[in-house]
Amino acid sequence: MSTQEWTYLIIGITFALYIGIAIWSKAGSTKDFYVAGGSVSPLANGMATAADWMSAASFISMAGLISFMGYDGSVFLMGWTGGYVLLALLLAPYLRKFGQFTVPDFIGTRYYSNTARIVAVLCALLVSFTYVAGQMRGVGIVFSRFLEVDINTGVIIGMLIVLFYAVLGGMKGITYTQVAQYCVLIFAFMVPAIFISIQMTGKVIPQIGMGSVLNDGSGMYLLEKLDKLSVELGFAEYTAGSKSMIDIFAITMALMVGTAGLPHVIVRFFTVKRVRDARKSAGLALLFIAILYTTAPAVAVFARTNLINTIHESTYSEVPDWFSNWEKTGLLSFEDKNKDGLIQYHASPEINELKVDRDIMVLANPEIANLPNWVIALVAAGGLAAALSTAAGLLLVISASISHDLAKKVFRPDLTDKQELRLARGAAVFAVIIAGYFGINPPGFVAAVVALAFGLAAASFFPAIVLGIFYKKMNKQGAISGMVVGICLMLFYMLKFKFGLFDGGVSAVNNLKEEWWFGISPEGFGTVAMLVNFIIALTVNSFYPAPPDSVQEIVENIRIPSGAKPPQNSH
Amino acid sequence: MKCKKRLLIRKIPSARRYQNKAANMSNTKHAKKYWSKNIRILSILLFIWFSCSFGTSILFKESLDHFMIGGFPLGFWFAQQGSIYIFVILIFIYVRQMNKLDKAFGFDEDQDSN
Numbered sequence: 001m002s003t004q005e006w007t008y009l010i011i012g013i014t015f016a017l018y019i020g021i022a023i024w025s026k027a028g029s030t031k032d033f034y035v036a037g038g039s040v041s042p043l044a045n046g047m048a049t050a051a052d053w054m055s056a057a058s059f060i061s062m063a064g065l066i067s068f069m070g071y072d073g074s075v076f077l078m079g080w081t082g083g084y085v086l087l088a089l090l091l092a093p094y095l096r097k098f099g100q101f102t103v104p105d106f107i108g109t110r111y112y113s114n115t116a117r118i119v120a121v122l123c124a125l126l127v128s129f130t131y132v133a134g135q136m137r138g139v140g141i142v143f144s145r146f147l148e149v150d151i152n153t154g155v156i157i158g159m160l161i162v163l164f165y166a167v168l169g170g171m172k173g174i175t176y177t178q179v180a181q182y183c184v185l186i187f188a189f190m191v192p193a194i195f196i197s198i199q200m201t202g203k204v205i206p207q208i209g210m211g212s213v214l215n216d217g218s219g220m221y222l223l224e225k226l227d228k229l230s231v232e233l234g235f236a237e238y239t240a241g242s243k244s245m246i247d248i249f250a251i252t253m254a255l256m257v258g259t260a261g262l263p264h265v266i267v268r269f270f271t272v273k274r275v276r277d278a279r280k281s282a283g284l285a286l287l288f289i290a291i292l293y294t295t296a297p298a299v300a301v302f303a304r305t306n307l308i309n310t311i312h313e314s315t316y317s318e319v320p321d322w323f324s325n326w327e328k329t330g331l332l333s334f335e336d337k338n339k340d341g342l343i344q345y346h347a348s349p350e351i352n353e354l355k356v357d358r359d360i361m362v363l364a365n366p367e368i369a370n371l372p373n374w375v376i377a378l379v380a381a382g383g384l385a386a387a388l389s390t391a392a393g394l395l396l397v398i399s400a401s402i403s404h405d406l407a408k409k410v411f412r413p414d415l416t417d418k419q420e421l422r423l424a425r426g427a428a429v430f431a432v433i434i435a436g437y438f439g440i441n442p443p444g445f446v447a448a449v450v451a452l453a454f455g456l457a458a459a460s461f462f463p464a465i466v467l468g469i470f471y472k473k474m475n476k477q478g479a480i481s482g483m484v485v486g487i488c489l490m491l492f493y494m495l496k497f498k499f500g501l502f503d504g505g506v507s508a509v510n511n512l513k514e515e516w517w518f519g520i521s522p523e524g525f526g527t528v529a530m531l532v533n534f535i536i537a538l539t540v541n542s543f544y545p546a547p548p549d550s551v552q553e554i555v556e557n558i559r560i561p562s563g564a565k566p567p568q569n570s571h
Numbered sequence: 572m573k574c575k576k577r578l579l580i581r582k583i584p585s586a587r588r589y590q591n592k593a594a595n596m597s598n599t600k601h602a603k604k605y606w607s608k609n610i611r612i613l614s615i616l617l618f619i620w621f622s623c624s625f626g627t628s629i630l631f632k633e634s635l636d637h638f639m640i641g642g643f644p645l646g647f648w649f650a651q652q653g654s655i656y657i658f659v660i661l662i663f664i665y666v667r668q669m670n671k672l673d674k675a676f677g678f679d680e681d682q683d684s685n
Contacts, residue, residue: 224642
């Protein structure tokens with residue numbers, strides 16, 4: 001069978017599976033819709049959290065990013081896993097004990113104020129919308145390359161699938177499709193990695209292959225060889241990297257704290273039965289995530305070495321099929337600058353003739369390594385599973401923010417459960433349509449903003465939640481001013497140094513690097529904004545009276561694990 | 572790791588002594604004691620979390636790179652592999668420690684009616 005037939009077959013089977021699960025797990029109440037009835041097992045929740053978390057960016061872009069960044073790429077690996085330690089130790093068990101439906105629920109109740117709740121809702125919407133647009137785009141790319149349909153048609157097909165199971169099943173449908181999607185995506189990621197590891201080093205486990213001797217007879221370690229190749233082509237040594245230490249430190253911290261503060265990840269811990277299940281499922285989630293995250297750097301090394309070996313100094317007229325296939329998508333391009341008919345790949349833009357979009361490294365990797373057709377099809381299905389699962393999780397946060405946090409808790413407290421459920425479904429449809437619109441017409445800054453979403457989450461939610469749990473005397477004035485100043489500072493820094501808003505547009509951004517505060521890039525600035533949030537919150541806190549006794553009692557109560565009630569839609 | 576674990580558990584009084592008190596949730600002294608043990612477990616684990624990610628993989632990366640394990644420079648290995656393994660292990664240690672602590676203080680949920 002051809003690659004395309006395989007792709008139709010595998011994607012068809014996985015889609016049928018997702019739809020089947022959705023029909024089986026239809027939501028009957030708001031409790032089903034928001035938190036899957038609050039009775040998901042830790043194992044299922046661990047897998048669902050892993051799929052929820054690993055987006056198109058993790059599956060499609062991350063290994064490619066790392067392969068072009070070398071050591072600097074470690075910020076993503078550590079940042080997007082280390083955050084789970086914070087989540088498990090500082091947030092998940094307490095928020096589960098608190099036991100309502102959303103993050104704004106916690107902020108609004110703990111800080112006894114609808115202002116706090118609305119600030120939290122706005123932060124949640126800002127973070128989730130930027131994130132979800134990137135997912136729909138990922139769906140479009142996979143469809144256009146592997147099924148050769150138009151990117152827009154791809155986005156619309158993706159929208160319909162998500163719409164179907166998110167609207168019908170809510171959190172319940174999403175949870176069990178995410179379990180299936182985790183299995184698809186991890187299988188799709190591991191199979192080519194194992195194949196290539198065996199090809200290049202003779203080791204079955206990619207994590208070991210990455211640090212082994214090449215089996216091309218040279219007797220060199222793979223990383224040693226890649227360091228040498230990189231230096232020859234004018235790049236920095238692969239294992240050394242080129243970012244400053246303070247920037248690496250700040251970006252890693254911002255990504256970790258941001259991970260712990262992302263609403264679509266936090267809500268997953270509302271779906272388990274007991275506090276101890278919340279702790280355990282955080283551990284399982286990280287275990288499942290770690291399988292992909294420790295393989296990705298190996299894939300990065302294999303792909304980079306393979307790319308340089310097969311393409312550099314080869315004759316353009318004799319390039320393999322995959323090269324021309326990807327050239328059609330515009331993600332790979334060649335310009336014969338010195339007219340010798342050979343492809344030269346080099347760090348310096350004057351002599352470099354090859355442009356490779358980092359997003360294609362994972363998708364093209366099986367083709368570059370000449371793997372069987374079904375493996376290539378599998379990777380396409382995996383990319384879709386990763387994008388759809390994350391999109392669904394985010395859409396749920398958006399719909400719950402609108403129907404629960406705004407409609408039910410602020411404007412119309414008299415809504416019945418049935419009405420709220422109908423509203424939640426309507427909000428999900430609305431959110432899918434907006435996400436699809438941005439997937440079809442991506443604003444140029446989507447990719448940039450997705451990375452910054454972590455900074456926004458770090459600067460707003462994390463300090464407010466941690467202080468709410470660990471500092472009983474924290475009052476609403478402190479928390480609200482912390483959140484507002486934190487997120488505004490982060491937005492300001494982003495607009496100034498990422499979009500050049502105050503200095504004449506995006507073109508001016510490169511010249512502003514010298515002015516970075518403390519030498520920290522916009523991606524790492526979430527760390528600074530988070531610290532500012534903490535400082536402002538604590539300072540303002542000291543000028544106002546302590547929270548009422550009833551609130552202090554809530555705090556004492558969430559610190560003790562026993563007696564956790566299933567989430568209720570009332571106080 | 573082993574010796575640290577023991578340190579954590581040593582000072583927790585036997586489960587039985589507290590069983591009756593746990594029934595009474597308003598016993599704030601009991602809850603406070605639980606909370607301070609919890610904070611202690613957190614601080615130790617977060618200290619390891621910090622030193623294994625920011626310490627070995629960033630601040631001391633260059634000096635560790637002089638050592639090799641297989642084909643990996645050590646600092647690079649910590650940054651792209653080791654730190655992630657340690658994160659997973661840390662959460663599972665936390666789960667175990669907290670389950671023990673809950674039991675010792677009579678806060679474990681197995682006794683709940685659900």
